[in-house]
Amino acid sequence: MEEANQITNETTRKSQILLVDDEPGLRTAVKTFLEDEGFDITIAVDGEEGWEKAQQIFPDLIISDIMMPRCNGYTLLERIREDERLSGTPVIFLTAKGMTLDRTQGYLAGVDDYISKPFDPDELAARVKNVIKRQERLLKEAARFADTDVSKMAKQITEIRSMLTNKNSGNQENAVSIPTFTPREASVLQLVAEGLMNKEIARQLETSIRNVEKYVSRLFIKTSTSSRTELVRYALENHLVK
Secondary structure (H helix, E strand, C coil), rough: HHHHHHHHHHHHHEEEEEECCHHHHHHHHHHHHHHHCCCCEEECHHHHHHHHHHHHHHEEEEECCCCCCCCCHHHHHHHHHHCCCCCCCCEEECCCCCCCHHHHHHHHHHHCCCECCCCHHHHHHHHHHHHHHHHHHHHHHHHHHHCCCHHEEEEEEEHHHHHHHHCCCCCCCCCCCCCCCCCCHHHHHHHHHCCCCCCHHCCCCCCCCHHHHHHHHHHHHHHCCCCHHHHHHHHHHCCCCC
């Protein structure tokens, strides 16, 4: 019963948005409007505070102004994209600058969408919902591969290890180009190979299940695999895990 209630709570969880802007009036207006649209809003007065709060709440989306004191939007975006825990977080720039050059710079820096002030509240809500839904689709795709039964997964891993142990070590296959993994990706790969599921991995690494799903998705892409079994086989064959 408790587990069912937990699932219900996760399903009904409001999307968490971090709003970063140094204009008090705009912060209040956007916060009120988006809360009325059903979002949970956390505010920051500049990029530096936005960076600190992003590391605390791990938002589903960041909406940020560009021109701000201490740390501007581009610097904040750069920090987000370089942080393993936050790099997959979508970012929307909300700014008075609407020139093509500014938009191009934002997209090249890795921003997901761009809205110029003054903006239409309904358009803002529509873009926010679109970005969040797109992110959810990506995460669901990653989670789709995480639904393997734990006991079945453990059995498959044992079989793979046994097969590789009995394999003639003298028969070397063609060299495979091994991708580079970040330390956190390597940690997730090791735990996947040990048969742990996303919830267990999140607990061990002290991060969210959503972040684990992002790491697993990146591992699928980097290794050109499409399931946890294929990923474990790849890791064992190439001696990437213990």
